[in-house]
Every structure is written in structure tokens, then in C-alpha cells.
Amino acid sequence: MVTVNLIPEKVQAAQFRRRHFKRWTACLIVTTGVATVPAVGHWMQHLRIDELRAQSDKLQTDLAAARAELKTATAVANDAYLRIERAKALRSKRSWSAMLAFIGTCLPKDCWLTSLATDPEVPSTAPLARKAPPPPAIPGTPLPEKPAVVILDTPRKLRMMGEATDATQPLSFVTRLKESQVFREVILERSINTSPHGSRAVGLTRENVEEKSNFRFELICEW
Numbered sequence: 001m002v003t004v005n006l007i008p009e010k011v012q013a014a015q016f017r018r019r020h021f022k023r024w025t026a027c028l029i030v031t032t033g034v035a036t037v038p039a040v041g042h043w044m045q046h047l048r049i050d051e052l053r054a055q056s057d058k059l060q061t062d063l064a065a066a067r068a069e070l071k072t073a074t075a076v077a078n079d080a081y082l083r084i085e086r087a088k089a090l091r092s093k094r095s096w097s098a099m100l101a102f103i104g105t106c107l108p109k110d111c112w113l114t115s116l117a118t119d120p121e122v123p124s125t126a127p128l129a130r131k132a133p134p135p136p137a138i139p140g141t142p143l144p145e146k147p148a149v150v151i152l153d154t155p156r157k158l159r160m161m162g163e164a165t166d167a168t169q170p171l172s173f174v175t176r177l178k179e180s181q182v183f184r185e186v187i188l189e190r191s192i193n194t195s196p197h198g199s200r201a202v203g204l205t206r207e208n209v210e211e212k213s214n215f216r217f218e219l220i221c222e223w
Helices: 009-091 096-106 168-180
Strands: 111-119 128-131 148-151 157-164 185-193 215-222
Touching (some): 096 168, 111 168, 168 215
Antiparallel strands (some): 111 157, 157 215, 185 215
């Protein structure tokens, strides 16, 4: 079968060029679209990164300000804590007026004190301090400074010197102090006969003195 194309050659060439142009245009559009999608995605990622970086800078600034405030608040809290602990230590000190009244009730008749002092007489000037348990740490924040607990260095002994008219009175005084259980330990260090007829020291097992004498004694009470 013979096919005859009556379309002129110029028209056929124009139609071929149009079809070829359409194909190339479609390929170009597809290629441009494929190339544009990653570029747009990359640009959007950069925008997101810039936004996250700005947020991170703002958070770092806020964190630095919060740390500065925390440091200031910690210093104020530590100062208040030390003041409170010092006040507690002062309130827990012994009432010396009540202590002197108690000692007076334990003194036997014809027995008096000539000296009463703490041992040592003057505590050390530097107060002792120990570290308090650290508070639980907050994740992402620096550990605050540990507050120190103030411990006042107070005397632990009371030294008393006195005189009595009988050798048994210092022992009676020591017995009353021990029975009160106010002190942890009561020690009679010495008891000396100061009368003209007995100038030598009297031992703790030789208190039976018949004559009226003066006995000088010294004892230590420890709590």
C-alpha cells in the first residue's frame, strides 16, 4: 500500500521543530523542578538553623543571668544560714545564773567557794566550722557553695576552788554534784589541810579529822 503525504515539507519541518521544542521544554521544567526542590530545602534548613542559633544565644544569655542570680542568692542564703546557726549556738549555751544557783544548792554547810572559772578560761578566738551536707544538684546548674555550720568553741570543764571546815565536806560536795547527773564527770583533785596543826596534804582516805580545821580543796566538773 502506497502512502502519499500531501503536507508540504516546510510544514512538516515546522511541526517537527514544535514537537522537539515541547519535549525539551518539558525536560527542562522537570529538571528545574528536581534541582529546585533540594535548593529550597537547603535554604529552609539554613533559615531553621539561624532561628535555632538565635534561640540558643538567647537561652545562653538567660542561663548566664540565672547563674549570676543563683550565685547571689546562694551567697545571701549562706550568710543567713551562718547567722541562724550562730544564733542557735548562742541560744544553746549554758545558763550560768542557773548553774551558779545549782552549785550553791549543792554546797554543804560551812563550805564555801573562793574561785570558780571555766577550763580553759578563754576559748579560742577562731570558731570551728564543719561543712553541711550539700543540697541535691539541679541538672544543668553549677553546684552552690556549701554553707559552713558554725560551732562555737566553748569550755568543757568548770574548775572550782573552795574551803571547808571539815575534811568530809568536799567529798559530800562532790557526791551531790555526781548524784545530780548534771556533769559527765566530777573529780576532786586535791584537799589540803591549811590549819596550823595540819599543814600537810590530807589523802582522800584520811578525812577523819576531829579538830576544827580549814581544808582547801579543788575540783573539776566536766560536761
